Amino acid sequence: MIKNFIDGNWTTSYAKESVDVINPANCEVLAQTPLGTQEDVNSAVSAAKKAFLTWRSTPAIERIQYLFKLKSELEKHAAELSLLITREHGKTLLESKGSVRRAIQMVETATGIPSLMMGENFEDIARGIDSSSIKRPIGVFAGIAPFNFPAMVPFWFWPFAIACGNTYVLKASERVPLTSLKIFEILDNIGLPKGVMNLVHGGKDVVNALCTHKDVKGISFVGSTEVAEHVYTTACAHGKRVQALGGAKNVMVVLPDAMDETTQSKTINSSVDSIVGCAGERCLAGSLLLGVKESTYEKLKIGVVNKVKSINVGSGEDPKTHMGPLISEQARERICRLVSRAVEQGAKILVDGREGVEHLPGYFLKPTVLCDVEKHMEIAQVEVFGPVVLLSKTESLESAISWINEIPYANTTTLFTNSGASARKFVYEVDPSMIGINIGVPAPMSFFSFGGSKTSFYGDVKAHGKECINFFTETYTTIYRWYDESSIWAE
Ligand code: NAD
Numbered sequence: 001m002i003k004n005f006i007d008g009n010w011t012t013s014y015a016k017e018s019v020d021v022i023n024p025a026n027c028e029v030l031a032q033t034p035l036g037t038q039e040d041v042n043s044a045v046s047a048a049k050k051a052f053l054t055w056r057s058t059p060a061i062e063r064i065q066y067l068f069k070l071k072s073e074l075e076k077h078a079a080e081l082s083l084l085i086t087r088e089h090g091k092t093l094l095e096s097k098g099s100v101r102r103a104i105q106m107v108e109t110a111t112g113i114p115s116l117m118m119g120e121n122f123e124d125i126a127r128g129i130d131s132s133s134i135k136r137p138i139g140v141f142a143g144i145a146p147f148n149f150p151a152m153v154p155f156w157f158w159p160f161a162i163a164c165g166n167t168y169v170l171k172a173s174e175r176v177p178l179t180s181l182k183i184f185e186i187l188d189n190i191g192l193p194k195g196v197m198n199l200v201h202g203g204k205d206v207v208n209a210l211c212t213h214k215d216v217k218g219i220s221f222v223g224s225t226e227v228a229e230h231v232y233t234t235a236c237a238h239g240k241r242v243q244a245l246g247g248a249k250n251v252m253v254v255l256p257d258a259m260d261e262t263t264q265s266k267t268i269n270s271s272v273d274s275i276v277g278c279a280g281e282r283c284l285a286g287s288l289l290l291g292v293k294e295s296t297y298e299k300l301k302i303g304v305v306n307k308v309k310s311i312n313v314g315s316g317e318d319p320k321t322h323m324g325p326l327i328s329e330q331a332r333e334r335i336c337r338l339v340s341r342a343v344e345q346g347a348k349i350l351v352d353g354r355e356g357v358e359h360l361p362g363y364f365l366k367p368t369v370l371c372d373v374e375k376h377m378e379i380a381q382v383e384v385f386g387p388v389v390l391l392s393k394t395e396s397l398e399s400a401i402s403w404i405n406e407i408p409y410a411n412t413t414t415l416f417t418n419s420g421a422s423a424r425k426f427v428y429e430v431d432p433s434m435i436g437i438n439i440g441v442p443a444p445m446s447f448f449s450f451g452g453s454k455t456s457f458y459g460d461v462k463a464h465g466k467e468c469i470n471f472f473t474e475t476y477t478t479i480y481r482w483y484d485e486s487s488i489w490a491e
Contacts, residue, residue, distance in 0.1 A: 007047035008194030014039040024090040025315040025362040036202030041209035044198040048140040048167035051195025069190040086316040090324040103155040109446040110159035135473035137165030139217040146223040150179035156463040157220040164472040211235040232458035243459040248411035258416035268303035274440030276387040297393035308367035325362040335386035342379040411452030
């Protein structure tokens with residue numbers, strides 16, 4: 001059973017139950033995650049609350065020295081972390097390395113806190129009166145993570161939170177806790193003061209305990225929309241700040257000019273990579289590929305089928321593999337059922353990824369391609385979270401935008417085109433708030449903010465970038481008047 005990390009010590013959970021951590025490429029049991037309890041949360045929050053007293057008054061320039069050390073240690077351990085991610089999640093080593101790089105970039109950006117957190121001041125707001133505002137840390141924050149990016153997603157929040165002077169409790173996904181365990185070993189080794197970062201393992205009981213604990217000031221959540229909404233309403237009702245990033249149903253639109261001789265292969269490669277990369281287990285994964293006009297649609301069908309047939313499926317540890325397994329047998333069965341129901345509802349199957357995986361020892365599904373997908377079909381409405389390309393056609397950019405905006409999710413969307421005017425119209429009119437133009441996975445960098453809209457995001461302040469500093473701080477404004485007889489304003 002893996003341990004919690006509380007107040008600088010590796011501690012045994014109060015849990016009575018556990019779940020297996022399974023390598024999805026071969027079903028090997030790697031560890032057991034304890035399903036922690038209210039007592040685990042109480043210990044972690046109390047340690048974080050105590051550490052806050054000294055951490056908040058440690059100068060920012062000293063706090064970030066730990067982040068510089070962390071960055072250097074993460075670089076040294078990047079290969080080891082990537083292998084861990086591949087083992088517990090299944091994605092390819094190349095994909096894991098990319099996600100570790102993104103995590104490191106969060107730390108790099110958070111080292112800029114002395115500038116990012118600086119307040120404002122203004123002389124003479126009235127005669128002889130000045131004013132200044134500062135951004136002050138608030139206390140204990142908590143992060144709750146999904147399974148699909150074991151390293152990267154938690155880093156969207158906590159480096160910024162602690163750099164601002166807050167202390168932290170992380171609950172990793174119970175399905176992929178080993179990467180976080182390694183990261184906390186690194187945090188332990190760099191000498192971060194006790195209690196600044198705490199790790200509690202568990203499932204929904206730990207989540208609910210964090211969302212209702214009186215000493216937790218704010219929650220950053222990433223996961224499915226259903227749980228995001230629950231976390232948002234529960235934690236808000238308990239007086240906390242909340243940013244809850246939910247699920248997605250991402251549409252990519254292809255205009256005819258993105259399928260001419262020079263652009264076609266780029267459009268196909270980028271859109272297929274978006275849908276099947278990380279086995280489709282990305283919140284920014286494309287799902288529905290909409291060709292504008294019949295000729296675009298026909299070219300897309302041919303190009304996509306050829307492309308997916310060249311994708312090698314296997315263990316993410318094998319350098320020849322392009323796509324690894326899904327996270328679990330339940331995920332595989334759910335996606336296979338969605339594909340079967342889509343076919344019953346009239347979609348045509350061009351490539352059936354359910355076939356040809358019997359010899360593989362894990363939870364594999366090959367890339368699957370469905371065409372003639374229509375709006376009313378279940379598969380066109382729900383998040384698939386697997387390597388299934390849904391192809392459909394529409395008559396105009398306007399009808400494509402309407403389709404996108406009718407979907408309750410609004411995480412990301414992409415337009416493939418050579419036309420600046422079309423791109424501008426698209427960016428201006430679509431609901432999803434992370435937008436790609438000829439980019440299949442438009443993931444904002446650490447110095448921009450990350451987060452969707454509508455049911456893909458509950459809250460006001462998004463993840464990372466300058467925006468997140470407001471989430472992790474409270475603004476205090478002071479107005480000064482000093483009575484001075486020699487002043488020209490003396491009465
Ligand atoms: P999930 O919602 O099942 O779990 C997320 C977290 O919530 C986990 O830590 C889990 O322990 C906890 N949890 C699960 N059920 C709960 C419940 N009933 N009550 C309280 N807590 C509960 O999500 P997942 O399957 O781990 O991750 C996949 C989902 O995450 C997808 O929907 C994906 O789109 C989404 N996601 C979104 C983003 C984004 O930026 N919007 C990024 C990554 C993943």
